[in-house]
Amino acid sequence: MTEKDHDFPAPWQLTGNGIVLIMRLSESWKKRHGLGDYKGLIASLCLVNYQTSPVGPYQEILFIPGTLANPKGKHLSINRIFVDSEQSKTGGQLNWGIPKQMATFNWQDDGKTIDVSIEHQGLNCFSCQVKRKGPSLPIYEAMLPITLYQYRDQKHHWTKPKAKGRAKLASVMSIDGFMNDKNIGFPDLSNQTIIVASVIDQFTMRFPEAVTLQSE
Secondary structure (H helix, E strand, O other): OOOOOOOOOOOEEEEEEEEEEEEEOOHHHHHHOOOOOOEOOOEEEEEEEEEEOOOOOEEEEEEEOOEEEEOOEEEEOOOEEEEOOHHHHHHHHHHHOOOEEEOEEEEEEOOOEEEEEEEEOOEEEEEEEEEEEEEEEEEOHHHOOOOEEEEEOOEEEEEOOEEEEEEEEEEEEEEEEOEOOOOOEOOOOOOOEEEEEEEEEEEEEEEOOOEEEEOO
16 A cells, blocks of 8 residues: 555645644763654644544644655654554555554543543553643644655655644653663653743644655
8 A cells, every 4th residue: 555545645634733842852861762863852742632633533642753864855754653453553654654662541630630541552651631721822834844755665755734823831741751671662751851832722733745756
């Protein structure tokens, strides 16, 4: 199966809400987790509750440790991502080269606090609690000029997702992660520096078709 012949080709239109943590990772932490190829001062962790998408509602966690060098320069790249939808997993892999894996999510949101816990292959591997605070501010597409780079199956993928919504600053009440020696689970970010935490509500997102380049 290729990105052209599966049931849910790009582009995708999505809506939902989620948590975005902008972080600084120590070099020793990146080396210990085998992430030394990711450069830059900024990393990000996103937890998303998609309410609508071409594959229906689903939930997601993704981790971007920084930028990766590639044939077009250096771009942000997802290192680890879990979803709770097989169709989202397949679509993400085939459309954009995103390394999606399956997990089970428990997502609770009372309008003030979001509690998320995740199980991956039978391992309770991630939990966090985030509390909204302050007024909500609009986010426009022009504020998020992101190019996402992924490499999968001997092919380079570049994608420019667009998103807009409303953001509130947030307090991270707790965050925890666990990975075992079989690479199952999610990395523990509890001792890394959170620069900004926010909750994005009522967002709309568009993932266009990727620009691809076959490896020689």
